[in-house]
Amino acid sequence: MFKYIEKLGDSALYALRDLGRMGVFLVQALAGIFSRPFRFMETVRQIREIGVNSFGVIAFTGGFTGMVLGLQGYYTLSKFGAKSALGSAVALSLIRELGPVLTALMVTGRAGSAMCAEIGIMRNSEQLDALECMAIDPFRFLITPKLLATLISVPILTLFFNLIGIAGGYLVGVGLLGVNPGAYASGIEQSVVNLDINLGIVKSFVFALLIVWICTGRGYFVHKIRGAGFGAEAVSRITTQAVVMASISVLLWDYLITAVML
Amino acid sequence: MSEPAIRFIDVTKKFGKQVVLDRVNVDFPTGMTTVIAGGSGQGKSVSLKLILGLMKPDSGRIMVDGQDISAMGRRELNRIRTEFGVLFQGAALLDSITVFENVALPLEERTSLSRQEIKERVEEMLARFDLTGHGDKYPAQLSGGMKKRVGLARALMLQPRIMLFDEPTTGLDPKISMEIYRLFFETQKKYGFTSIIVSHDIPKVFNLADQVILLNNGHMTTFASPEEIQHSADPEIISFVETTMGQIYVSKEMEKIS
Numbered sequence: 001m002f003k004y005i006e007k008l009g010d011s012a013l014y015a016l017r018d019l020g021r022m023g024v025f026l027v028q029a030l031a032g033i034f035s036r037p038f039r040f041m042e043t044v045r046q047i048r049e050i051g052v053n054s055f056g057v058i059a060f061t062g063g064f065t066g067m068v069l070g071l072q073g074y075y076t077l078s079k080f081g082a083k084s085a086l087g088s089a090v091a092l093s094l095i096r097e098l099g100p101v102l103t104a105l106m107v108t109g110r111a112g113s114a115m116c117a118e119i120g121i122m123r124n125s126e127q128l129d130a131l132e133c134m135a136i137d138p139f140r141f142l143i144t145p146k147l148l149a150t151l152i153s154v155p156i157l158t159l160f161f162n163l164i165g166i167a168g169g170y171l172v173g174v175g176l177l178g179v180n181p182g183a184y185a186s187g188i189e190q191s192v193v194n195l196d197i198n199l200g201i202v203k204s205f206v207f208a209l210l211i212v213w214i215c216t217g218r219g220y221f222v223h224k225i226r227g228a229g230f231g232a233e234a235v236s237r238i239t240t241q242a243v244v245m246a247s248i249s250v251l252l253w254d255y256l257i258t259a260v261m262l
Numbered sequence: 263m264s265e266p267a268i269r270f271i272d273v274t275k276k277f278g279k280q281v282v283l284d285r286v287n288v289d290f291p292t293g294m295t296t297v298i299a300g301g302s303g304q305g306k307s308v309s310l311k312l313i314l315g316l317m318k319p320d321s322g323r324i325m326v327d328g329q330d331i332s333a334m335g336r337r338e339l340n341r342i343r344t345e346f347g348v349l350f351q352g353a354a355l356l357d358s359i360t361v362f363e364n365v366a367l368p369l370e371e372r373t374s375l376s377r378q379e380i381k382e383r384v385e386e387m388l389a390r391f392d393l394t395g396h397g398d399k400y401p402a403q404l405s406g407g408m409k410k411r412v413g414l415a416r417a418l419m420l421q422p423r424i425m426l427f428d429e430p431t432t433g434l435d436p437k438i439s440m441e442i443y444r445l446f447f448e449t450q451k452k453y454g455f456t457s458i459i460v461s462h463d464i465p466k467v468f469n470l471a472d473q474v475i476l477l478n479n480g481h482m483t484t485f486a487s488p489e490e491i492q493h494s495a496d497p498e499i500i501s502f503v504e505t506t507m508g509q510i511y512v513s514k515e516m517e518k519i520s
């Protein structure tokens with residue numbers, strides 16, 4: 001019985017310590033933005049890696065999401081004789097919810113896992129220690145460029161996702177199912193207000209921060225995570241863990257932000 | 263004599279139940295070369311990591327320039343590390359950039375030299391370590407000994423005041439290791455650096471070392487010459503020396519490096 005309580009306390013302490021570590025990590029990563037010399041070229045390279053190279057996946061997911069929304073929306077709305085509201089239904093679902101969330105999940109899978117594995121391997125092969133011993137701040141050198149690149153890329157990708165999605169909805173709704181094109185467009189124009197756009201923007205920034213924080217942070221602390229094991233196995237485990245944690249956090253914060261802002 | 267560059271005061275380091283260093287007291291005098299020798303797994307690399315502040319001792323203090331490194335904040339630690347030139351046992355090169363970029367890294371990050379100046383200096387350093395023409399390779403494309411040499415080139419790039427080298431010549435052929443020892447010797451004479459070298463090359467390193475520290479069973483013992491080791495009264499040290507290094511008596515006939 002006492003043993004059980006002791007174990008519980010131990011786990012609680014570990015969780016607290018882990019959270020504290022991650023908190024300090026985030027502060028250091030943000031502080032890296034202001035320390036010089038700023039690694040401009042590396043940030044650009046990361047934007048290419050995280051942002052530009054994600055365009056294909058985002059176009060694909062965005063397109064099909066919009067098309068499915070068009071299809072589903074059409075059948076639901078036609079039951080109420082409100083087919084003309086299709087444009088507004090597609091656009092609002094995308095801008096408020098699906099755009100930010102699905103973009104964040106895709107970026108987590110594509111770029112977040114890569115970041116986590118890269119930093120985890122650097123930790124294991126003493127490359128992070130070597131940087132520190134050369135008096136090069138690993139945050140400014142490695143983490144901050146990824147942080148900035150994600151913060152820049154995710155909102156742009158989200159915008160792109162929404163545009164492609166709306167086009168996909170148009171393709172199905174107007175092209176296949178015969179909704180009036182003017183009604184589709186004016187539906188969007190009349191129903192989308194500033195709050196929706198702001199909601200989408202806030203979400204995409206928060207999600208970006210969650211992704212980069214969790215994924216780089218888990219990699220950075222691969223040697224300190226309990227039960228992760230060692231070496232290659234540890235890196236593979238924490239990468240999986242980071243992707244799951246980032247995805248869950250995105251969904252959780254999606255609810256919180258929606259509840260607070262709407 | 264001036265204050266030692268690095269001083270261990272009652273340092274204990276444990277991993278779980280394993281005691282790696284047991285209340286160790288040693289000095290690494292300023293401007294001198296100290297060689298740390300000892301069997302595999304005795305804690306030589308751990309000792310270097312303690313000096314670098316990458317690991318913290320369980321008790322005791324490690325003074326670098328009179329300051330306790332385990333009590334330092336991030337900023338101070340960074341400042342003191344600008345004085346270090348470090349070679350890790352596994353070289354620890356950044357493996358997603360080229361050899362050239364690795365060696366150029368300290369210059370690019372810590373100096374404001376122009377691109378052209380950096381290129382010249384790096385090429386010169388690569389040539390010194392017999393690496394000309396390998397600048398475009400990635401660490402994964404190098405042999406073990408080449409990685410070591412790139413690591414050395416990177417460590418020496420900013421002319422550090424304190425050099426910490428973990429087995430700089432292990433895995434190198436005798437000609438190159440002789441060459442590297444000569445290079446140490448020269449730079450040491452010229453700049454008066456403090457260096458700490460982990461090496462198994464006994465008795466050869468005695469030609470280079472001002473003192474040798476033997477690490478055995480958690481204890482460090484300082485010797486000023488090979489003869490002193492031989493005359494040691496400690497039976498553990500005698501047997502350790504005989505089994506790991508053979509008869510060191512031959513050292514007198516060994517050719518001097520200089």
Ligand SMILES: Nc1ncnc2c1ncn2[C@@H]1O[C@H](COP(=O)(O)OP(=O)(O)OP(=O)(O)O)[C@@H](O)[C@H]1O
Pocket residue numbers: 277282300301302303304305306307308309351
């Ligand atoms: N992070 C760690 N966690 C647990 N034990 C460790 C850790 N690092 C080192 N050790 C242990 O400390 C001891 C000393 O290791 P160290 O790497 O310093 O050996 P060494 O003297 O450098 O040996 P070698 O000559 O083979 O490089 C070893 O028994 C090792 O298992």
Ligand SMILES: [Mg+2]
Pocket residue numbers: 306307308351428
């Ligand atoms: Mg070692």
